[in-house]
Amino acid sequence: MNRTITLRDVATRADVHPSTASRALNERTRTLVNAVTVARVLKAASDLGYQPNALAQGLKVNRTMTIGMLVPDLTNPLFPPIVRGIEDRLTEAGCTLLLANTDNAEEKERAILEVMARRRVDGLIVATAQREHPMLTRMLRSDYPVVLVNRTADEPPLPSVSGDDHVGIGLAVRHLASLGHRRIAHLAGPRSVSTGLNRHQSFLTWMDGCDLPVDPDLIVFCSWFTQQAGVMGFRALLDRNAAFTAVVAANDLVALGCYDVAADRGIRIPDDVSIVGYNDIPFTDRFAPPLTSVRIPHYDIGVKAAELILAEIEDPGTGGMSLRLPPELRVRGSTAPPAA
Template structure:
């Protein structure tokens, strides 16, 4: 070698760059500073190859590494290992208040374990979902947390078939053998119906969420079976086109025309707000004329006019749990899919009241109704 010593870093200095970013030290830098081969430095710094290196050397390398402020380049590592310590998170729309707490939970748990999250919005569009999914795939994400599942979702079936690690959160897909974390829709709706019957309602309607989503279907089913327990049937039921305020309003207008419910169970809080709008349109008042119940207990939903009675779903915990399941799967700790149902609670507020011209029945919580 004719190269004089100390010329180890051949990156030529840029001619006239004002203040370029100082290059981070690499593994080679650490190695030469510690007087060892890069391979040795690599092994010394790596948890599960450390045993191959003499303890004294390990110590020296580690000290040099911290002294230089070395941290491995995740890109280079990913290239070699095919893992990126990154997971993809798909949500319909982060602007929908249900999702920020979920995402926050996911990110918090991931960060705690050295992972980072790549988030994308799909707007419930399968095509956008597929695009984002592929883009994340290309970026070598190790797995996915999916809040956008459709009841029948070819994209997910396909991916699951290829063995892509993923966890569904909030929503499910039928016949898909992957882990999922959701709120207990059935119990939630059941509590809602208990509450309304308690208040004396018998003509209860339902503004269901879109039938393309598991939550839409599950809550509608739960609604019907809860009514059956009281020998009641739905005053009317209309399915909204989307989980949005506008769709809720449209559906509610239809519902009010179809039956004449004294109470309405909405598929989620946004639909419930749409119901408020529809009542406004018709000059009706909630809860005096019609009681309304939502689902999810979004932030600030208790401060609406009137405060919305809703079912609280522990969104943050949903996110935490989903992230936990995914990392368990990635680390090989657990291999069989698990379905986790998180408990929900009914939060009674001002949007529910006895039906017009009636007094509330008094009844023990959860007990069977005494026959008429």
């Protein structure tokens, strides 16, 4: 069996004292070491295949070097790039991500949070929060580091990272308005979570800003951000028999539900109705027709969420901010001027 490579081996290869090698390898103390020396130590560690002892490192600072993360639905394609960004950044910091799926079930979420606490994870990244979340309130009272990702909360106020929904919905509404659409429907998400409420409120604001009429019959609140919820929502919208030429969907899966109903009812996209999605998840360019969507930088959101939780753990209170990353509009074949 090959001998385990130690910190002393790395120090010897880099021709530095072991304490210097330790500081150079530790992200929190790396700035105390000359940049040339840091580079030499990192190269030596890479050449030797050195793997730091995370348990020993954690014992030194009374940490487990693990971060818990809760997501509502791992089958939703928007979460994998967020998780990847979080994991990549935490790995750089010598931490491990423990990922749990809650299925949007309150009891399951509560049980998972309790298990995470018992395992003494150093902090939590949560993507499942309702706008008011009593469990998170209790964790904050115990000074537990928590960061929200792709969500915000009214109570308690928490550090969070998400896309700028107000700007994103504005991109969608202004795009449709520029094509000549005036009767624009909105398949909104649930108002119990920040993404549903914020996008809906932004839709109303941008419609007013573009001097477009808001017809209550053209607004349907979907039960969740899923394809089936989009099916039910679009059916309900069509059954109201209110005229419209375009739809701003709460997300791409809701938009995909619109595609299903349109196919069933002989509605042509974009000839009869234009549709804009939100998130620009993988394969939206493979829809028939390809979906115009607001792209959110999910990987970058994950990286920033990891940086916030690391800051909160290192110095409580310093990471307590809300970050909104800018979106982009990806125009594809699902939008066109309204039929004359």
